[in-house]
Amino acid sequence: MTDAKNVVTGERLAALGLELPEVAVPVAAYVPAVRIGNLIFTSGQLPMVNGALSATGKLGAEISIEQGKELAQICGLNALAAIATLVDLDEVVQVVKVLAFVASAPGFTTQAQVANGASELFGTIFGDAGKHARSSVGVAELPLGAPVEVEVVVAVRR
Amino acid sequence: MTDAKNVVTGERLAALGLELPEVAVPVAAYVPAVRIGNLIFTSGQLPMVNGALSATGKLGAEISIEQGKELAQICGLNALAAIATLVDLDEVVQVVKVLAFVASAPGFTTQAQVANGASELFGTIFGDAGKHARSSVGVAELPLGAPVEVEVVVAVRR
């Protein structure tokens, strides 16, 4: 789905060996992303690949920090795909806020390193405009047993 | 509190057998909702009915998915009541974002079905304008032992 509309971001994704996934539109009363004015709020993104979670489990148990970071990158990529349902990604002028939920076994306190998987993706793709405010927290359980969930707010050109 | 100011939403709530509850203004340094420009951010809403939690416990333990969904609907209703302290609900032009926290016993991973209780309420009340971005996560504990907490961002007519 790296198409002509997302020239710059498409090239940067390709340089990382990544491409925008198709968005699975939820069969529910909610949507992948909503635009209001120049802000876009995404739904919480799970590390889905081709419609299935690429891993389940918790950090500090089944999932290593390195794996968690890769999963957070997938969440970030899915957030970009959600945003791309509404605008060309080249119209993103600022990644504003990232909230990373990390399913954490007792004693796991390295949520920030996991969240870096999403943060560094945005930095690589958007440069200075990718530098966002961020919270990362360790939660008890995530939908479907996902190890990570990431929601994003971006600003776009008016 | 379904009054003349909220004609359309009032009728839709009534059709569901629901009405807007009174808002318990917190005795604290925070308020039920804040408006800034055309956005309204609500405080996290617990499933309070007449000033008391309608249930306590966790999903995956004392609380079934079906109960949890009903509790999330109550949270959603309380969010509408919080918004109605600031504007007529008929002025809501978009439900932007829903964040649902579900108190989850180990192994409970069906947070999304619980959150649907709030999401489907907004869909019924606001139609397409009720389709929002959403995150649902499973947390360790919620205030007062509540099974669900829901916070909402909406956009209103300027």
Next chain:
Amino acid sequence: MTDAKNVVTGERLAALGLELPEVAVPVAAYVPAVRIGNLIFTSGQLPMVNGALSATGKLGAEISIEQGKELAQICGLNALAAIATLVDLDEVVQVVKVLAFVASAPGFTTQAQVANGASELFGTIFGDAGKHARSSVGVAELPLGAPVEVEVVVAVRR
């Protein structure tokens, strides 16, 4: 760092025996705070003092409610310092939203009292403009073993 630019808030902080800490700029793809239009979103703030957590542990276990409340105040102070990297604090016209994550041992359900440490700080500093929407939730684990993490959205003069 209570300087001439933050006259009013500086005096109020001083009256509480507090002063704005230096901000540790994260060595990461994220930043302490981002401004977009008249809104500022902060990163999640931990109770860091001089670059180290002032306590670790969970509410309901190692950390008492009173301690937790003090830690939440430190998080709130750090949020103000993050905002002050972008604007004079006297330009804050409204504290919009506070999201407080409280690391909670099983059965701890008094997250709201802990979060009051941040909420009451904002009330004291900003008066009515400090009255915000708020969610407080109990999470499994927080980064570095922090007992509390607080993120904030404020509106500033255009």
